Amino acid sequence: MTDNEDNSADGIKANEPLALTIVEAAELARSSRSVIYEALDRGDLKGKKAGRRTVILREALGSYLTSLPDYCPKERSNKRGSNDA
Numbered sequence: 001m002t003d004n005e006d007n008s009a010d011g012i013k014a015n016e017p018l019a020l021t022i023v024e025a026a027e028l029a030r031s032s033r034s035v036i037y038e039a040l041d042r043g044d045l046k047g048k049k050a051g052r053r054t055v056i057l058r059e060a061l062g063s064y065l066t067s068l069p070d071y072c073p074k075e076r077s078n079k080r081g082s083n084d085a
Contacts, residue, residue, distance in 0.1 A: 019048065019055035029065060039064060 017024075026033045039045035040054070045064040047054045 016058065019050070019057055020061065022054060022056070025056040025061050029061060 020028060022033050022036050025031075026036045029036070036045065036056070040047050044067070045056065046060040047056050049055075
């Protein structure tokens with residue numbers, strides 16, 4: 001079995017931690033620590049306490065990101081360089 005193969009029925013990879021620090025969760029989500037803390041405060045993202053440290057389970061981070069609204073591009077008006085006159 002290689003490091004990238006599943007090592008259990010849960011689909012957990014051997015080289016991936018189950019729990020992420022706030023910094024790791026922010027990096028993985030391509031976000032900031034503030035965004036992660038705000039999501040925790042709102043209850044949008046579930047965290048766990050390990051002593052004084054707050055950790056985010058990978059599964060919880062994935063669920064949070066999946067729950068975010070879809071991106072919908074807005075129509076852009078051509079205000080710059082418009083020669084409609």
